[in-house]
Amino acid sequence: xxxxxxxxxxxxxxxxxxxxxxxxxxxxxxxxxxxxxxxxxxxxxxxxxxxxxxxxxxxxxxxxxxxxxxxxxxxxxxxxxxxxxxxxxxxxxxxxxxxxxxxxxxxxxxxxxxxxxxxxxxxxxxxxxxxxxxxxxxxxxxxxxxxxxxxxxxxxxxxxxxxxxxxxxxxxxxxxxxxxxxxxxxxxxxxxxxxxxxxxxxxxxxxxxxxxxxxxxxxxxxxxxxxxxxxxxxxxxxxxxxxxxxxxxxxxxxxxxxxxxxxxxxxxxxxxxxxxxxxxxxxxx
Numbered sequence: 001x002x003x004x005x006x007x008x009x010x011x012x013x014x015x016x017x018x019x020x021x022x023x024x025x026x027x028x029x030x031x032x033x034x035x036x037x038x039x040x041x042x043x044x045x046x047x048x049x050x051x052x053x054x055x056x057x058x059x060x061x062x063x064x065x066x067x068x069x070x071x072x073x074x075x076x077x078x079x080x081x082x083x084x085x086x087x088x089x090x091x092x093x094x095x096x097x098x099x100x101x102x103x104x105x106x107x108x109x110x111x112x113x114x115x116x117x118x119x120x121x122x123x124x125x126x127x128x129x130x131x132x133x134x135x136x137x138x139x140x141x142x143x144x145x146x147x148x149x150x151x152x153x154x155x156x157x158x159x160x161x162x163x164x165x166x167x168x169x170x171x172x173x174x175x176x177x178x179x180x181x182x183x184x185x186x187x188x189x190x191x192x193x194x195x196x197x198x199x200x201x202x203x204x205x206x207x208x209x210x211x212x213x214x215x216x217x218x219x220x221x222x223x224x225x226x227x228x229x230x231x232x233x234x235x236x237x238x239x240x241x242x243x244x245x246x247x248x249x250x251x252x253x254x255x256x257x258x259x260x261x262x263x264x265x266x267x268x269x270x271x272x273x274x275x276x277x278x279x280x281x282x283x284x285x
Contacts, residue, residue, distance in 0.1 A: 010083030014063055014092065015056040021276065022174075023148050024051035029279040030152030033230050034163055036283050039156060046103050047111075047155045051148065053100030054115055058122030061093035065126040069192035110154040118144055135197040135209065138182060142175030142213075163229035169220035170275055173245060173268060176213030179206050180265040183258070207256035214249035214268065218242040230282025237281065241274040 027047050031039045038044075063070065063079055064086055071080040078084040097119050104115035121144055130137045146168035153164035182189060182196040183203045189196050198206035221238050224230045248264035 006083050010078035010081065011092075014060050014078045014084060014089060016059040017056075019055055019059070020048075020052045022145055023055040024048040025276060026145070026148040026279075027051050027152035027155065029276050029283075030149045030164060030167055031156045033167075033234075033279045033283040034153055034156060036231075043107065043155060046107050047152065050100045050103035050107070050111070050115055051151065053096040053103065054118050054122070057093045057096030057100060057119070058126070060089050060096060061123060062126040064089040064093060066192075069194075072188070072191050074188070107155050108158050110158055110160070111151060114147055114151050114154055118147055130194060132195050134195050134200045135179070138178035138197065139175055141178050142171045145174045146171035162227050163224070166223040166227050166229050167279075169223055170217065172213045172220060173217035173272065176210040176217065176249075177265060177269055179210035179213065180252075180261050183207055183210070183261050184265065203258070203261075204256040207252050207261055210261075210265075211249040211252035211256075214245045214252070218245040218249070225282070230279065231285025233285040234278045234282030237274040237278040241271055241278075244268060244271050 024047060028044055031044070031047065063077060066074075066077075067079040067086055067089075070077045075081065079086055079089055101112065101115055101119065104111040121140060125137060125140055129140060133140075149167040149170070150160050150164045154160055179197055183198045183206050186196070186198045186203055190199055196206070197209060218241075221242055222235065225232065225234050225238075244267060248268050251260055252264055
């Protein structure tokens with residue numbers, strides 16, 4: 001008999017709350033940056049609710065689809081650990097998707113369209129793409145993070161302009177990180193039958209691809225300031241992050257072995273906190 005405490009802990013793990021900053025958090029910060037102030041509280045609440053429900057619904061559905069492979073390589077996940085029944089995860093995903101889509105519809109039709117697109121992509125990723133698409137799977141997940149910026153502008157003004165597109169370029173670092181994480185999980189992915197880029201082309205090739213996306217992120221990161229989406233103070237933390245991206249990218253290109261991947265994937269992931277800091281400072285100047 002699984003204890004209530006263990007069930008609650010597993011449910012929280014199913015929802016992946018740390019990723020809410022990369023979905024609803026980025027949408028809200030985009031709104032603040034573009035408006036140069038705090039938008040209406042009700043609108044912010046709807047944006048946060050819709051974004052985190054769609055993202056958590058995607059994680060819950062992914063755990064449902066991956067229950068057999070997780071039983072081999074990720075036995076601590078909610079379903080393999082027997083803390084949550086598979087149908088509970090599926091029901092949770094369905095409820096969260098519905099709530100997220102209804103909240104998006106309450107904002108405007110454009111937000112509904114973006115939320116629906118993300119939902120379809122998340123379901124397609126879990127059921128088809130992840131197992132056979134190689135690099136496209138990592139690219140797709142980065143693209144979904146990129147829509148968080150676009151979603152913020154759509155909620156704020158009902159339109160999408162170059163401003164949010166420019167901010168969405170920041171998701172290239174996330175794409176690079178996804179590729180490197182596939183390198184680190186290569187053994188488990190091969191056991192589970194996932195055709196990641198590292199599995200298809202080898203870890204060294206995948207490492208170099210991840211490094212290139214770090215460098216592309218560094219090149220593209222000043223664009224939001226150049227198009228006037230954010231103020232000059234945005235550049236202060238972004239320059240620091242760019243230095244980290246370039247150092248990591250060059251190190252990975254020069255020596256694409258597993259220890260270097262571990263070190264720089266962790267470094268870049270931890271310093272991604274500089275992105276929301278940059279957006280906040282960009283809204284104040």
